[in-house]
Amino acid sequence: MPNSVRVRFAPSPTGPLHIGGVRTALYNFLLARKLGGTFILRIEDTDQARFVPGAEDYILESLAWLGISPDEGIGIGGPHEPYRQSERKEIYKSYAQKLIESGKAYYAFDTSEELDAMRALFESKGSAFQYNAVTRVKLRNSLALPKKEVEQLLANNTPYVIRLKVPAKGEIRFQDVIRDWVHVHTSSIDDKVLMKSDGMPTYHLANVVDDHIMQISHVIRGEEWLPSAPLHILLYQAFGWTPPQFAHLPLLLKPEGNGKLSKRDADLGGFPVFPLEWKDPQTGAISKGFKQEGYLPEATVNFLAFLGWNPGTEQELFSLKDLIEAFSLERINKAGAKFDVKKAQWFNQQYLKQHGAKELAATYLPSLEAEKGEAYVHLFLDRITFPQDLLSMVEDFLAIPDSYDADVLASKWNSETKRALELLLEILPSCTSWHADDIKQTIQQRLETAGIKMGKVMQLFRVALSGKGAGPDLMISLELWGKDQVLARLRQALDKFPTLS
Template sequence: MSDIRVRFAPSPTGYVHIGSLRTALYNYLFAKGQGGKYILRIEDTDRSRYVEGAIENLIESMEWAGVTHDEGVFIEDDKIVQKGDYGPYVQSERLDIYNEYIEKLIEKGHAYYCFCTKERIDKIREEQKSQGKIPRYDGFCRSIDIEEAKKRIAAGEKYTIRLKLPAAKDVKFHDIVRGDITINTRDMDDQVLMKSDGFPTYHFAVVVDDHLMEITHIVRGDEWLPSTPKHICLYEAFGWEPPKYVHLPTVLNKDKKKLSKRQGDVAVGDFKEKGYLPEGLVNYLALVGWSPDTTKEIFTMDELIDEFSFDRVSKTGGVFDKDKLNWVNGQHIKELDSKIVTDLAIPYLKDANYITEEDVENRYDWIQKIVETVQESLSYMKEITDKVDIFFKDKMDPEDDKALEMIKGEQVPELLNAFKEELEGIDEVDEEFANSIFKVLKKKTGIKGKNLFMPVRVALSGQLHGPEMTNIILILGKQNILNRINYVENNIL
């Protein structure tokens, strides 16, 4: 068997959809697991949909996610470059190649010039729809003699080039996920191969490119499944052996509909911006449509490469569940060194105006203590601004009726007064003070259990539950604690 070669071949039409990342990921995992090559090719023949900067965004997103390619299009020194022995890897730079191969199809009688206008084709299709037929090209130009066609072209007539499908032929192929599939050419169209602007259609370019780049497996979304018989016909027309096909289930939302921008975040950049770890996003995405042969759910990229196989890819769509993503990403955050998490958190804390660059330079240990305090509860990094707001507010009102009830207990004035006395006897809060204060207060007041701990927690954080109290005391420091106790005494009790 020849070496495995797969490709991810997106169009530069905007942001990178989360479903595109999963397609790229499955290509990557398969190639790496088989010791093969993973290629990034840019399919930009539809010039009307081209978006400036989309190629750069695509490559940066893939590199951030760790789904890196061996050949194709790269960014070096802020420039797009191409590397590999099968280039160019950008379709718009391959027009001479397509022209060469379209001529071969015409010479063999497998393709023909079509002079039908858009108006005529639209009219035919409307008539077919009204008669309950499948709308498709009626073959009006199939019988035009090649010499006549060339004269009409020389005279300036606009034209396309279409594939001449064999009549009433069963087109058969095997899909690794879907199994054996048969479609008769009666249900297919003489598809356009070359458009009137001189650019190839996706269907023509993809077959030529995949053959010349020696792609062994086509791994793509199942929206391309209906197009595959057309591609098989092209391979047969050229006398080429088709690659193996793998059509992946669609990424769905919770309503079992195709994931789209209307339901919220769907771009890789959206998740990057919110501070999801690439390891967490990739780990979760791998599980959307594929199940490992184990109950394990948390994987590194190397572990995914070892485990991944197409025989465990589902035939049905995989649901993209944000809650499950958050859980998976949270597990990866928990495993990180707190210094790494602190560095990831700093930009979000700055944006919230909780810290300054001066704090980063002079009080890094204090910032790290804040991050360590909430690290285990984080689902993604941007969430940290909500988790740590208790440390940065000027005052803390009880967050609910139960917290208010607890802070209004009859023992609370004595308790808070004793706490203030202990604070006034020290220069600054340290580890020893934070670890021993509740024992001291218990001995001093006789108050114990939740009547001791809970009112102090509510006074300092406004909450009945939350981070470790020793950490809260250390992070707030003497003056902030005194300010919060004074606020409770003057405004709540």
């Protein structure tokens, strides 16, 4: 099956997985599932300096939480092990060597300091330094130095890097699935480092070699990679390989203003940009996670999927299964999408309501007996965004009021309503059945007999019992509080309400 779809998500373990990365993983996963292909998880840990312990597990856990499960790679295994690039060091080395032998790449001995100095020099002259066809002849590399000297340097174990010999002239073109044809002149590409002096490959080499070896059919990645895509094409050409299809995804933008969504925006806006909570092992700083903030995985997936893609229909709610069904690369947008917390919350509400009261009660109100818990869920489900709101609502509901809504008091508290509340205090104990419907009937009848309109006193009654001018169904509230509690609260209110002159 040489034409089968094989896609990969290839994050580097440098910290918590950014939500934009999660979306990239999602799209890769969706395409694979849609087309019956394989979704591979590969870890790009070729930067030893930026390695962060725990980051790889974090990636695994995040994907698992959202149901984006790889078919092959880290944590699963597969025909192309290992899937951690640091463990594939020798492979890249041999491929780099091939490029040296075929004259497509060369050794460069310039130190970082020398290059920094060179950049500073060019900058002072108002131009930008590029390691390319015109400058490389004057630099310390195997193309410019006499052969003997190069051999000497290598024999002395002088640190070196391997650079790609980018042709001076030519045009690179490739057809991006999302952006169509992209053209770039080789003159604007510099001789990128392929192998670093520590023996590790750079992203560019490792990614091309692995994608080829692992027979990746579609490279779906963020737009930030678009500028280096021509370089990758050049690499495929240097190896004589057929490049995969490229699809460069639009960026996730910050909610206010412009620019890439960053952790800073999250902290400022009080919303998460990471799937799971993350504690920085160095500083101990905690970054919020969607999960811990109360976002459901289905909501997170649905919200994320719609940032840059849409089905072309008016349906908004999509399960992972629905997404697989509807997904196509062609319907991905070109322009960046701003992250809208409000929309994310709306999705969460929608999915929250889809969960059964029994399940929500058991999960989020575990300290309550099942029947009671479910009753509370029914009472509050329409007014919460996050499941943990349930608990705070219940706590609030159960708390005896210590203050009363001043506005309602000012407009509704008078001798007539006072009489009504006192009457209620008399009526309530006579309720033989303490169920919402029966209580309502009793109250209705007795107030009517006394010539008092329900509408005139009910809000005040609510304030008397809860302290608040608004809230869930009052009769069901009464039932849940219980008769004794209601009477106690009513007495307290009558006692604490301001004296009428």
